Amino acid sequence: MAQTEQKKRGPSDSGILVVTQTKPPTANCWSCGAMRAAHFCQQCGKVQPPAPVDYFSFFGLPYKLNLEPDKLEREFYALSRHLHPDINAVSSDREQQWSLEQSSQLNDAYRTLKDPITRTEYLLRLQGVQLEEQSKAATEEARRTGKVKKQVVPPDLLEQVFELNMQLEEARMNKKMGEPDRNLERELQDTKKQLQAKYDGMMAELHAAWNEWDTLVERTGQGDTVLEDDRLAVRDKMVDVLNRRSYLRNLLRDIDEVLESQ
Amino acid sequence: MSNERIVGIDLGTTNSLVAYMEGDRPVVIPGEDGLNLVPSVVALDGNGQIVVGSAARKFLIETADHTVYSVKRLMGRGVEDVRDELKLFPFRLAEDLAAGEVLRIKLGDKTFTPPEISAFILRQLKRNAERYFAAPVTQAVITVPAYFNDAQRQATKDAGRIAGLEVLRLVNEPTAAALAYGLDKKETATVAVYDLGGGTFDISILKLHEGIFEVIATNGDTHLGGDDIDNLLITIALSDIEGDLGVDIRRNTEIVQGIRKAVIEAKIALSSNEKTVLNVELPGGKRYQREITRAQFEQLIQPVIDRTIGPVRQAMKDAGLKATQIDEAVLVGGSTRIPRVRQLVEELFERKPHSDLNPDEVVALGAAVQANILAGGSEATKEMLLLDVTPLSLGIEALGGVVAKIIHRNSTIPASATEHFTTGVEGQTNVAIHVLQGERELAKDCRSLARFDLRGIPPMPAGLPRIEVKFLIDANGILHVSARELRSGKEAEIEVQPSYGLTDEQVENMILESFDKAEEDFRQRQVIEARNEAETMLTALEKGRKNVAWEQLSSQERTNVGKLETALRAVMQEEDYQSIRSAIDALNQGTMRLAELMMDSAVGAALKGQNMDTADVGEGPESPHPIASAEIER
Missing domain, CATH: 1.20.1270.10 (Substrate Binding Domain Of Dnak; Chain:A; Domain 2)
Structure with missing residues (x-):
């Protein structure tokens, strides 16, 4: 796989700033012999054997975190029109199999990249990061050891979370008894507002980090030498924001659940 | 490419239809009786011959124990799932069913699995089409409820194979309906399809864009439909009659079938009349009559139709849309003829729903459109492409019985996920993986799909093998699994133990x-x-x-x-x-x-x-x- 190759070239810390993208091998079209485009032949339209590429490379995108959703969607539709199994339903078995693999890769890539959070998580994973809470590695570890995945409470939230959990518990009890407490609900609404503001702040932080990252990618693309420390700094910033964000998102969801069902 | 026509089939709970694309219009192919609808009823006649459709219907009352209907409710389900069903439906299961075995239903002194019963219906539709074309038909698109799980889809595909049909694609019913509606609409729109049929309910939210039909979210209940409304009325009639006669008639299938017939007639009448009389002939020349007003009927069925609200809300939430962002709501399925259902849909989407196309036929028409697309398309369909989603999340059972989700619901299909596994014991050569479908946290609350046994792992110290397992959901919504041991590069051998379903070999024997x-x-x-x-x-x-x-x-x-x-x-x-x-x-x-x-x-x-x-x-x-x-x- 592409990622593993990049890792080999990197320093002890497995991630490097990737600008040399993995491109599908430029073989000729198996069917008409024309120089083929990535996934299907521009000449005869036939679907080509799938190549193992990462999701950014699948769409021919640089490893940047800001992208235009409309453009990605148009590209997704355009590729679907060539790769989807319905288009290749009466082709040979081999082509049908390629079509199935290509279009699942397309869908997986689109699903991952269209959402900015999963896009960031995916890029970080390409960078060799094992995201503390979201990472598959943690899930696997938990799966293997049978432990519940650990949730790290961001220090600045510690006190508020303790208080909030008590309130949520009380609200759930009230609900069960059918005795809603208007004051408590108001308090929860207030907490929600505060947390939402914090959440928005985090998203702003994340946006800033994306911009920093993209600048690094652009500079590397222009032949600048990017310091390893700069790259690691941005990367770790994103990891930190993502972890806090996911914690906060869960809290907001819990509050919503309690408030909605009142 | 062959010139053979690919037909579109709606294999419904109550009625089934076959359609195809005639020029640029999909049309339903009538049966020998001239009717478009083939009742999904299968009977064994006095000569031991299988009878399907209208001809089988008369046996419902005459020899109820030689007749099966609503078999779709049993597709891909196990004995323990259908306990409740059996209280309301006169399905007679074989007595010697072992736990985990595919259900077998008694028809006279023979027994058949649900895919075999469905295959009889499919074979009838195939014959109708062959008669119409005066040419053989061997390929079809078959529709399934969007909320059907893997086992139910597989069972439908098996039914096709048993009937001698190559199933080119399983299409979700609401999506098929959208195809039929969207045939001449090329603009961009967000559409909600509300499909309440005889036995299943689906809601799908689609984005239409230059001929691409992209499903954004889907939800539903595979055990909610007109049958449930009938059962409410039947329960009332039964208790009335028992009160009168002072005898238990619940086990008398002839009487119950007679009541069912009368109840359905009353239900239909109440869609256009303000009141009707439930009229049942009883043995011994007696007659049971009861007047029902529409208001009473609506009050009675409210709890049933309210069960559609939860799935609708969830689908909207998953799609990230509010009612006002939906441009059109479309009604599909016979039960949407009920005025109270229409009113509910209007309330939910804050607009009058469409029902220009016959709600009984629209799914089959859409299946014909999809069949045409698969065959290479025509002038009418060349820009059309359907991008559907998987309705349920796919997960793996982790230690402690927790489910780790690997493909989330509403992911566009085909979709895949790759997971890595290793061994826990020195020299271990097998790894078992339990795959489930559903949204709940614990394995016991999800639907077990299959247990995969990875074999032939080269013996190594514990934790050293790296087994890569690829899960792929195809465009039919059916799961495929392949595995490889990365250190040795060896393809692992996979043995699949489907939790509910026929093995390939069994299907082969049933063809x-x-x-x-x-x-x-x-x-x-x-x-x-x-x-x-x-x-x-x-x-x-x-x-x-x-x-x-x-x-x-x-x-x-x-x-x-x-x-x-x-x-x-x-x-x-x-x-x-x-x-x-x-x-x-x-x-x-x-x-x-x-x-x-x-x-x-x-x-x-x-x-x-x-x-x-x-x-x-x-x-x-x-x-x-x-x-x-x-x-x-x-």
């Missing part, structure tokens, strides 16, 4: 050609039996010729018997048991007087002190006719 062969066997048995009977008859005739009674016949009578005998001997050599039987009947008729005369002489002889044995009256004491043999037990 209706083999059932057609069974019909052939049946036919041959009939021929052999008819020949045996003819032999017996001819032997008796030989004896009759030696009897004095023969001389008492006129020469014309004797010539006639001779002719009938020659006819029987000739037809006996052929393979048509029905003509052998008619020749036997004709000879039987022709020798009636001979038989009477022989009987007379035998009686006379008996009066003279002889017994029946020596009088030689025929083949057996039960024989009403000295020449005819006794009825052969079949």
Whole structure:
């Protein structure tokens, strides 16, 4: 796989700033012999054997975190029109199999990249990061050891979370008894507002980090030498924001659940 | 590419249809009776033949234990899932079902799995299409409820194969309906399809964009539909009647079927009338009548139709849309004819829903459109492409019975996920993976799909093997799994233990050609039996010729018997048991007087002190006719 190759070239810390993208091998079209485009032949339209590429490379995108959703969607539709199994339903078995693999890769890539959070998580994973809470590695570890995945409470939230959990518990009890407490609900609404503001702040932080990252990618693309420390700094910033964000998102969801069902 | 037509089939709970694309319009293919709808009813008639559709319907009341309907409710389900169902539906399961075995339903003294019953319906539709085209039909698109899980989809695909149809694609019913509606709409729009059928409910939210039909979210309930409304009314009628008669009639399938029929008529009447009379004929010339107003009916069914609200809200939430962002709401399924259902949809989406196309036919029409797209498209469909989603999350059971989700619901299909596994014990060569479908956190609350046993892992210290397992959901919504051990590069061998479903081999054995062969066997048995009977008859005739009674016949009578005998001997050599039987009947008729005369002489002889044995009256004491043999037990 592409990622593993990049890792080999990197320093002890497995991630490097990737600008040399993995491109599908430029073989000729198996069917008409024309120089083929990535996934299907521009000449005869036939679907080509799938190549193992990462999701950014699948769409021919640089490893940047800001992208235009409309453009990605148009590209997704355009590729679907060539790769989807319905288009290749009466082709040979081999082509049908390629079509199935290509279009699942397309869908997986689109699903991952269209959402900015999963896009960031995916890029970080390409960078060799094992995201503390979201990472598959943690899930696997938990799966293997049978432990519940650990949730790290961001220090600045510690006190508020303790208080909030008590309130949520009380609200759930009230609900069960059918005795809603208007004051408590108001308090929860207030907490929600505060947390939402914090959440928005985090998203702003994340946006800033994306911009920093993209600048690094652009500079590397222009032949600048990017310091390893700069790259690691941005990367770790994103990891930190993502972890806090996911914690906060869960809290907001819990509050919503309690408030909605009142 | 073959020129053979690919048909679109709506395999419904209550009715099934077959359609195809005629030019740029999808049309429904009628049956021999001229009707578009084939009731999804299968019966075994008095001759042991399978009867499907309208013809089978009359058996619902006459011989209810030889009839099956609403079999779609049982597709891809296990014994423990259908307990509740059995209280309300007169499905008779085979008594010897083991836990985890595919259900078998009794039809007379035979048993069939739900895919086999469905295959009978599919075969009927296939025949209707073949009759219409005067050409063979072997490829089809079949629709399934969007909320069908993997097992239910697989069971539907198996049914197709059993019926001799290559199922090119399973299409979700609401999506198919959107295709039929969107045929001449090329603009961008967000559409909600509300599909309440006989037994299933689906809600799908789609984005239409330049011919691409992209499903954003789907939800539903595969056990919610018109059947549930019928059951509410039946329960009322049953308790009324029992109160009156003072007897338990719940086990009397004939009466219950009679009530079901009356209830459905009343339900339909209430869609256009303000009140109706539930009218049931009871045995002994009695009659049960009860007036129902629409208001009463609506109050009664409210809890049932309210069950559609949760899935609608969830789908909207998953799509990230508010009611005001939906441009159009479309009604699909017979149950959306109920005014109260229409009102609910209007409330949910804050707009009047569309129902321009016949809600019974729109799904089949959409299936025909999809069939046309798969066949390479035509002028009408060349820009059209359907991007559907998987309705349920796919997960793996982790330690402690927790489910780790690997493909989330509403992911566009085909979709895949790759997971890595390792061993926990030194030298371990097998790893078991339990795959589930559903949204709940614990494995016990999700639907078990299959247990995969990865074998042939090279023995290594614990934790060293890296087994890569690829899960891929195809465009039919069906899961495929492949595995590789990365350190050795060896393809791991996978043994699949489907939790609910037939193995490939079982399906192979059920293919209706083999059932057609069974019909052939049946036919041959009939021929052999008819020949045996003819032999017996001819032997008796030989004896009759030696009897004095023969001389008492006129020469014309004797010539006639001779002719009938020659006819029987000739037809006996052929393979048509029905003509052998008619020749036997004709000879039987022709020798009636001979038989009477022989009987007379035998009686006379008996009066003279002889017994029946020596009088030689025929083949057996039960024989009403000295020449005819006794009825052969079949």
